Amino acid sequence: MARYLVSQLLQALLVIVFVTLVVAIMLRFSGDPAVAQFQGASAPTTEQLRDIRKALGLDQPFLVQYGHFLGGIVTGNFGTSFRGSTPVRSLIAQAMPPTLLLAFCSLVISLAISLPLGMYAAVHQGRPADHLIRFVSLLGLSFPNFWLGIMLVLVFGVLLRWLPPSGYENAASLVLPSLTIGLILTSTTLRLLRASLLEVLQSQYVTVARSKGLSERTVLYKHALRNTAIPVITFIGLQFGGLIGGVVVVEQVFAWPGLGSLALQAIANRDYPVLQGTVTVLALFVVLVNLLVDLSYGLFDPRVRME
């Protein structure tokens, strides 16, 4: 177990170094951050650009810049934003809670809908309810989250005025963005759960369990569900990475001050320290969630051992 954890952590470290290196290289091929500081009212002169480059440390060789960044990470210091004097660390600390909260609530919403409906559809396979559930989930899959978000804003925020259309003020402002992400996640989770449950329900050990005279309820909850847990959890774990990606778009629609908005802002401003810091933290998240997913296998299937 300890060896497994160490190897996983080493892998995680490699992933982060690789991801940040790729980001750092790509950033340097995508225009001059000194110019990005001017977007708006006026244009810089050559002299102004030279001063800014120097002030931002962009006159140093790439490896020196990247080395500074890596060294900073180790000591927990991500540097200072190109725009303004705020340390990147505090920008990330400010943006993390909103994103985590949003991701968590979206996950809860999607599980709360997809688990019962997916099970119901599988148990009632081929009946009208199954068709209806599958149709609706296909519909859900076909909506881009951007569009769904704007529709939810228009209906519940503008037309009915039940909920705030955007912002990060109170629990009510959490509802629409988490519904947007949650509903998109729901469709895929539901279909996956239904399919794997169906497969399990047709397997031999379920037939055996049934023939032993166990109630349908016991068969479903004690035998079948447990065996569908692993693909579903794996899927949710993998989705988490995608979830963060979806969060970027949804945060934009809902003016949600999280990591996604921070990253987008940093890209527009070519704010290297902020973007590299945000990417590092996001990569850490994905690695951590996948680790947790791996560890959770053992809970559901005693045959799985971490070596």
Added chain:
Amino acid sequence: MARMNALLVTAALATTSLSLAQGSTLTVAIAQDPQSWDPIDTFLVAWGSVAHNIFDGLIQRGPDLKLQPGLATKWTYVTPTTLRFTLRQGVKFHDGEPFNAAAVKFSFDRLLGPEGKKGPQQANYNSIKSVKVVNATTVDFLLSQPDPVLLTKLAGYGAMIVPPAYIKSKGDAYFDTHPVGTGPFSFVSYKNGESMRLTAFKGYWGGAPKVANVTYRFIEEPSTRVAELQAGRVDIAAGIPVAQVATIKGDSKLTLQAVPSPTVQSLRLNTSHGPTSDLRVRQALNYAVDRDAIIKSILQGYGSPIAAMQSSKSFGFDPSLKSYPYDPAKAKALLAEAGVKPGTSIGIDFIGTDAVFREVAQAVAGFFQAVGLKADLKPYETNTFYSDIIPKNKTSNAYQMGWGGWTFDFDNTAYLLYHSGQFWNANLKNKQLDALLDKQHTLASQPQRLTLLRQIATMTHDLATDIPLYNQQDLWGVNKRVQGFQAPSDSLLHLQTVSVK
């Protein structure tokens, strides 16, 4: 996290009351968070929209865009290179510090010194050699050369007066996120990417503001800004897209205000290579485009045609200069004369995320095709376009250039766009233009400058260096409960006279 938990508990009770704007609070939604509140660190319109309520300059612009007294009550040129300001008396900063000649000197020493070097503003003021305190209410600006646009710059960005004692004790980094000035509103709180809260400064020299609080919200997505406006949670929203005009007009609680902005849009033509290096081709392309049709259909009328890279509000504007008329037959004849074969491809570069200009580029492509050319549209990402494609002369035959003439003086625009060797001008070299540009740059006489600037505009028109398209209008959505708000042409909001019902 703690904050959100507390909110979760109270939310169920408070949803309805929180969703309504508070009585004496004015809420303004703008697209961008400037992220830095120090006047010398920024060059963003978004900064001006917010921070002109916190800071004052020596000079300011009135709603008519005319220069008027700010922290200085009057100014005179003692010599062509000595500018004397008489300062307003009895003014205090939000932290109680007195405003005086020492504060002016401190502000400019800071702007022109090492701290200013880290920001984009310093080079705008490098004609100032030093600032000399004459007495507590008089300062002299000693210039290295006459600078005809200095006064107009002092009313804009960068040259705001900042509190010496506060900055010395708290440091520049703290000041950056906790600004203190002499303006009508004082700083309360700022959350990155989210909001800025201000409160009325009772001791404001221009009279106390009419609203108790102002909240700025940074909402990048335009449809979300409009939704918040419709939901009554935002009172004033900047940057309404043309596509949403009908929504605002159809809402009985809202009004739409349209004002000409300093921003003009054109397609610059690459004079250094390809068919557009031929004057006849550049003229042909100008005749080929129906500007009025673009303004009418794509901008829904919220724009006006321009004949040069400046709006009618700009110093140097020449009402007698008219853009090339729409004349496809003449365009075809000129192209034939220049030996351009039908079906020749003309590249049009533009910023892909600019939804309006994307349509404009498509329309222009249509006009080009109508005179027998083939148009090749190339969208770019903003920063790549501005920092790589344009300055390194990697542009196609035609490329988008949106230009915000914030000084309302053609000098800034013309010099950077047409002088050879400038960052923004990688392809045009014309000695005659260079000479004219250099001459007006340091000329003290404004009537002479006006003549020269008009001459420059006429030359660029005749050389067809661009296809000047239109001066766009800024659209603002305003809740009818807001009283006394006039949308500004320069995006600098002045909220001390605004009240809410």
